[in-house]
Amino acid sequence: MxxxxxxxxxxxxxxxxxxxxxxxxxxxxxxxxxxxxxxxxxxxxxxxxxxxxxxxxxxxxxxxxxxxxxxxxxxxxxxxxxxxxxxxxxxxxxxxxxxxxxxxxxxxxxxxxxxxxxxxxxxxxxxxxxxxxxxxxxxxxxxxxxxxxxxxxxxxxxxxxxxxxxxxxxxxxxxxxxxxxxxxxxxxxxxxxxxxxxxxxxxxxDSHVVLETIDEASQASIDETTSLLSGPRKCDGEVHVIAVREPDEVSLADLIKDPYFWILFVFMSLTVGCTEMVQSNIGTITLSLPPVSSAVSEVLPEVTIATQVRLFAIANTVSRLLSGTFADILSPVARYLPSGMYCFTKKQRLSRVLFLSFSAVVLTFSFAWTEVAVRTQRAIWVLSIGAGLVNGSVFNIVPGILSSIWGIQNLGRNFGVLVLSPLLGTPLFSLLYSYVAASHTDSGICEGVHCWRLTFWVNAGCAIIALALSLLLWSRWKDRV
The missing domain is CATH 1.20.1250.20 (MFS general substrate transporter like domains)
Incomplete structure (x- = not known):
């Protein structure tokens, strides 16, 4: 062509x-x-x-x-x-x-x-x-x-x-x-x-065009790493290349037997489940609260809800950009060099798993703040932004962790299994919210903080559990990713 x-x-x-x-x-x-x-x-x-x-x-x-x-x-x-x-x-x-x-x-x-x-x-x-x-x-x-x-x-x-x-x-x-x-x-x-x-x-x-492109990129990488190995550069007095344990290229059966994979799976179920519950129900959560004043009451509810939808989307987008950038700078993923060494080619300043811990902290704060401080529609923005930040960050950080622990060869398969976790968390948290709200109204949309107070206390507790799980993963993987 x-x-x-x-x-x-x-x-x-x-x-x-x-x-x-x-x-x-x-x-x-x-x-x-x-x-x-x-x-x-x-x-x-x-x-x-x-x-x-x-x-x-x-x-x-x-x-x-x-x-x-x-x-x-x-x-x-x-x-x-x-x-x-x-x-x-x-x-x-x-x-x-x-x-x-x-x-x-x-x-x-x-x-x-x-x-x-x-x-x-x-x-x-x-x-x-x-x-x-x-x-x-x-x-x-x-x-x-x-x-x-x-x-x-x-x-x-x-x-x-x-x-x-x-x-x-x-x-x-x-x-x-x-x-x-x-x-x-x-x-x-x-x-x-x-x-x-x-x-x-x-x-x-065509496949041959792709292979040529990959070969060129691979050759450039080899030239770079060869130069690095022949004359190790130093950063703050430390050599860049730090050998680490090679990822475990495991079968699907072995992956399923790994208890730490299921800890990560439960973490995803709790955090993503909570955020997707907020995303799908932010409309009725907003309508359960009164406007801040009579002047604001003239604003159409669709406009108020649209603002929350946009805040979630913007926060989700910003977190994907920033979390990926900071993770690559502070938590480089180990690489396999032509010498046969699997190592960090940049100094690791922070374990990538701690980004998951930070997400759990943000989620806990968002739910606790909603419980304590949100009494009008104007204040609900903290919940929208917090849930959006966590949703984008978790999805952006997990692939790097998977490739470092279980290898890049089966990354798609492993991520495909892990991404099934919202099938467990999202329905559970969404149904909890809906039935708690329904128990406080006979018909239509529930009004008042009692519509979601129990739900968000449960969510805050689950976010704390997710934080504990992430710290457990950090203690296991802090030297690998």
Whole structure:
């Protein structure tokens, strides 16, 4: 292929990656939809939680299969699947909402079942879109794989922020609030069109081109490390190269038998489960609190909720950028040198595991602060930002830990198993929140701090347990990562 045509194709691929990332998070804007669903369709808090939980949990079970499809057929197929699912699920959701008559006394079980199914499949579509853009980025830029994957995840994290602007500025009326039917139709059209474009242009280079690129990068690395070994540089009087134990390249069966893997799994279940519970229910958490004054009460609830959604998205994005940068500077991942030595080529100033400990501390503080100090909608920002920071940081730090302890050869497999942990934590914490809230109201959205007081005390206790687990991992792995 001529170089000019190859660059054009790469340009379209990059454009598709950006568009897919920004438009994939429609499910994550559910907090903006929940007031309309509660008002018109009379859904209870457990029903609202079940709908959004279906959307979040729907991403995880098929992740290994989606990854295999991307590896075997390429990212275009998953983008095509995402296009079909986004179009059909959000269109059916809009149709179901539009046909619901005003003035219902009780929620329709049929409508509830349709929305649960639609959001579960929309979560699957989100996973397909994410895998297609992530692997298209990493396989087109193999010598910059860290930057490519990190940038893709950051843009994906901005998706709720991007879509919420459309929801509040285009589809929200000052009198009637969010026009949910038209907003869902918008998500169907945008998600379907963007991913259909991805199905046409998302390609990866031929294998021989990738190998040539990797060989060039590897040769540059060899030259650098050879120079380093022939004349060790010093930093603060200490040699950069510090030999460490080589990662354990274990089978899946051996990984499952490792008790420390399950400690990390439980840590992920507790921390990510808590943050995803906050993310999916921040709308009703906000509405449970009174405005700060009569002047603020004129602000539409959708606008207040949109602010919290944006704060979570911004904090999530910032934490992915900063945690990765600081981890690479303070906690370098060990490398395998041509001499046969597995070592740190930079001075390790802080164990990477302590970043997990810091995340647990932030989460504990966020829940404790909410319990003690949050009594109006204005103060809820601490919870949104704290949960966003922890969610982004944990997901960003874990891959480096996995590669250092169990090797990079099976990193995808190991991360795929570990990422199933939210399937345990997220439903448990979300259902706890929904049933505690439901126990304090007969219908509609619960109001008052009693709606979530017990839930957040339990969450704070679980965050403290997660902190203890991270310190246990640090005592075991502090010399390796």
């Amino acid at each position: 001529p170089p000019s045509l190859r660059k054009l194709r790469l340009g379209f691929t990059c454009l598709s990656i950006v568009l897919n990332a920004l438009c994939a998070g429609g499910v994550l804007t559910f907090p903006l939809m929940s007031p309309a669903l509660a008002t018109r369709m009379k859904f209870t808090q457990p029903q609202l939680t079940s709908i959004v939980l279906a959307g979040i949990v729907g991403q995880y079970p098929a992740a290994p299969l989606i990854g295999k499809l991307v590896d075997y057929y390429g990212p275009w197929l998953c983008s095509l699947i995402a296009s079909v699912l986004f179009t059909s699920t959000f269109s059916l959701s809009a149709w179901t909402y539009a046909l619901t008559p005003q003035g219902l006394d009780h929620p329709s079980s049929l409508s509830f079942g349709i929305l649960v199914t639609c959001f579960c499949l929309a979560g699957l579509a989100q996973a397909c879109s994410f895998f297609s853009l992530l692997f298209a980025a990493t396989k087109n830029f193999p010598s910059l794989i860290g930057i490519a994957s990190g940038t893709s995840m950051v843009m994906f994290g901005l998706s709720p922020l991007f879509l919420s602007f459309f929801a509040t500025n285009i589809f929200t009326d000052s009198q009637s609030g969010l026009d949910l039917a038209h907003y869902l139709t918008f998500l169907a059209l945008v998600g379907g069109t963007v991913n259909l474009f991805g199905a046409c242009v998302l390609t990866v280079p």
